[in-house]
Amino acid sequence: MSATLTISSKNYSSWSLRGWLLCKLAGLEVTEQVVPVDADSRAELLLLSPSVRVPRLTHDGVEVxxxxxxxxxxxxxxxxAGMYPADPKARAHCRSITGEIHSGFFNLRSALPMNLHSQFKSFKVFAGARPDIDRIEEIWGDCLARYGGPFLFGATPTIADAMFAPVATRFTTYDVALGEPAAAYRDTIMAWAPMQEWITAAKAEPVEMQELEVEF
Incomplete structure (x- = not known):
């Protein structure tokens, strides 16, 4: 079965990273179709048409x-593929936190945009983003304590790890101070083989785009 994943910049696009990691978790090999990131494609990045939504998976005649x-x-x-935890209670927990990261944390998203090319030491974090950071630390710490790590729901990665992976990159890029459990989890995600593959490709991208006011 042929599969295509439409994505945007690997350096800047947190949602593209999530979609790509989900395909990796499923074991689905995809052909990447890249939407260019420049001022002329801003309308595409603002998702004005279903045909250019990123990420978009086309698989076996289905578009998602x-x-x-x-x-x-x-x-x-x-x-x-075991993308969700096998235990029903853990699975419900996984669905809850993936929904939370999918729909929330707006101050964090705007204050710390994903940027894998750069690293800022002693970055001054906008005070409004601090409650989001604290909540993410709470989520990570709770999962690690309940399920034993090193991933959020135990020994193997799940959908939750794919959804929180861009946050780990933000915490790395902006040198965000974290407690020991959260820092260890951040490092686990950054060292995860699919993440290393994505980061290598992201760093090979030219840095030519203007910063956008919207996460994509």
């Missing part, structure tokens, strides 16, 4: 966009 929709589709088509 929005990361949670992609996650649900892949979990149905590849149930053996």
């Amino acid at each position: 966009w929005d990361t949670l929709a992609i996650a649900g589709y892949l979990n149905e088509v590849f149930p053996e």
Whole structure:
């Protein structure tokens, strides 16, 4: 079955990263179709047309966009991949926190945009983003304590790890101070083999785009 994943910049696009990681978790090999990131494609990045939504998965004649929709589709088509925890209670917990990161944390998103090319030491974090950072630390710490790590729901990564992965890059880029459990989890995500593959490709991209006011 052929599969295509439409994505945007690997350096800047947190949602593209999530969709790509979900495909990796499912074991689905995809051909990447890249939407260019420049001023002329701003309308595309603002998702004005379903044909340019990123990420968008095209698989076996089906088109799916929005990361949670992609996650649900892949979990149905590849149930053996174990994208959600096997235990029903843990699975419900996983769905809850993935929904939370999908729909919230707006101050964090705007204050610390994803940028894998750069690293800022002693970055002054906007005070409004601090409650978001604290909540993410709470989520990570709770999961690690309950399920034993090193990933959020135990020994193997799940949809939750794919959804929180861009946050780990933000905390690295902007040198955000974290407690020991959260810092260890950040490092686990940054060292995860699919993440290393994505980061290598991101750093090979030219840095030519203007910063956008919207996360994409």
